[in-house]
Amino acid sequence: MHEDSDSKEGVAGYLECNRGLSFVARAQGRVVGAVLCGHDGWRGYLHHLAVAETHRRKGIGRALVERVIGKLELLGIRKCHIFLFGDNVAARKFWQRTGWIKQVGLTIMSKNIGPNG
Numbered sequence: 001m002h003e004d005s006d007s008k009e010g011v012a013g014y015l016e017c018n019r020g021l022s023f024v025a026r027a028q029g030r031v032v033g034a035v036l037c038g039h040d041g042w043r044g045y046l047h048h049l050a051v052a053e054t055h056r057r058k059g060i061g062r063a064l065v066e067r068v069i070g071k072l073e074l075l076g077i078r079k080c081h082i083f084l085f086g087d088n089v090a091a092r093k094f095w096q097r098t099g100w101i102k103q104v105g106l107t108i109m110s111k112n113i114g115p116n117g
């Protein structure tokens with residue numbers, strides 16, 4: 001959890017707004033991977049891809065992302081972005097290996113909305 005919006009209610013609201021674009025992977029009845037995705041009618045935005053440590057390097061992360069990309073394609077979305085912490089070396093290798101390209105010179109700026117804004 002990175003912020004308040006990662007609360008159960010926050011995620012439920014996200015899923016409600018972006019129906020059919022987020023997935024989990026299950027093994028032996030347990031959730032072992034998950035990905036959230038939404039779009040704004042133009043670009044897709046993929047968040048919080050994670051695979052259980054016990055199930056990594058088996059193609060689950062790739063499969064989750066491919067499922068999301070397939071859904072975005074059906075919706076006519078032609079590009080998807082992810083947000084990656086700069087020090088997450090392992091994830092960067094995953095994204096590079098699966099064909100994602102770093103946007104050079106792009107900086108994300110954010111603003112809290114509400115009492116902390």
Ligand SMILES: CC(C)(COP(=O)(O)OP(=O)(O)OC[C@H]1O[C@@H](n2cnc3c(N)ncnc32)[C@H](O)[C@@H]1OP(=O)(O)O)[C@@H](O)C(=O)NCCC(=O)NCCS
Nearest residue numbers: 049050051056057058059060061062084090091093094097
């Ligand atoms: C990043 C993560 C989702 C990858 O999931 P995964 O199921 O292990 O990945 P896959 O098995 O589908 O790997 C796909 C490819 O990436 C490569 N890869 C995956 N993790 C890698 C790593 N740490 N270092 C180098 N290559 C890696 C795999 O070897 C594979 O390549 P191949 O198909 O050519 O053999 C997983 O490591 C994870 O949950 N990390 C913690 C959460 C996180 O950082 N999420 C990303 C937030 S942006």
